Amino acid sequence: MYTELRSPNVHEPKTVGEYSDTVINYKGNINSLWAGGTFIMSRKDFYPSPTTNVEIINLKDIEELYRLQRNDRYAEIGSMVSLNDIAQLGKNIFPKTIISAIEHTACRMLRERISIGGTLCTQGFTSSVASVLVLLDTAVELIIPKRRNYARKWLHASRLYDKNGRLTLNTNYKNALVSKLRIAIQNFDFEYFNTTGSPMIEPEASVSLATVAKLDQNGIANTRIIITFPSRGFVYNRDIDNMLGSLQLPADDIRCKEVEKFILAFIRDNIGKITPIQEARLKGMMNDMIMTLNQHILTL
């Protein structure tokens, strides 16, 4: 079956240096970096496909990408570490938001095959884990291939995306590879994560919302909120953070509606019209988040 189709060449570098050499030798021909492969394989046109995957670089054998290190302030995670390993090892050290984002991504069987690097760098798809990593100020290390050598560069995870949460890694840093992530070990007084719909199966209907904040006697401080639409990107903006931060808590229904209206208008202006089901789901989640925040404040 499909015998006339060309079998893609699979390159399996053992080190980052070999990866860099492969990328430089093949110039622009390599169009698939293979981490876990879960997203690529779930696309409808993946196999048999006459156009895609001419050359594949399989990152499975690069040992450096599997390393896990931690100290008191942060944990460094290789980009090929699976989501399941992160959820298990980081359950007691990482903020709850990231753990629940991982647990809501897929069941354990799939999580064992999804890599954290792949989650961050999938073109045309934004996962809630990636947006939560941006929310938590995660830093990423890039390996940028150069002739006869390669460079390493640390940058903030949000710089991999444009202002609307679409991946721009390949335009800003051609052929760069995310090798490590540095997640700060920090505590928040209030953490909220909620998602509805399956982002992989129905990206046009799924939406997720994550919020972290510090609480004091006057209300909430340092509020950060991120809303993810898997097929469009994410919304992460200081204006929304400030709007939520200026809420007088406990907030009543009228204030809730105002916040809701502001955020929906902001989304419409920036990332365009979202589907009615996403809008309805987002409204429900925001209402739930503010109610949880109210409860939290009242029990202080």
Next chain:
Amino acid sequence: MRVELVVDGKTLSLNVSSDKPLSALLRENVEIKSLNSCCNGNICGNCIVLLDGKAVLSCLVPAFNVKNSTVVTFDSFSKTKEYRDIESAYATLGIEPCQNCYASKTLMIENILRRYEESELENNKKSEDDFISELLHENALIKCYCMDSSSFIAVVMESLNNRRKRKNNVHRTKIS
């Protein structure tokens, strides 16, 4: 691309397209009868096999990633003692998955049992709530509504009991 792998105890060397999904490879090149997935990576959950002892959706694994691996499909798993534990749980409870998802659900239960045993050995046992929520998540992976969540949990628990009993019996006979 030449791929060498062990399928159901047979060592095979196949010449296949490197990006061919394992599910297609098993169906077309090895002629495995128990695989009835037709979703082409849409995560219907009906193509579960054990790859190096762990359950995977075979439509999400490309051929180049299974080089030198061991694949166990339901065809050979149904002849093992481990399968009897699950089969007798189905019989005891009078709950059985439909023909369409029988193989996948059974392999998924086997994977859960193995994982549970591993965590018991490592003294890393989860709380019952965590275990059950994990089961509910896993049950949702197979898009078939022949068995509801509570029945699925009951089957897993019963299979776990059967396995413990069998292992204890083996242990006792060894001692005596």
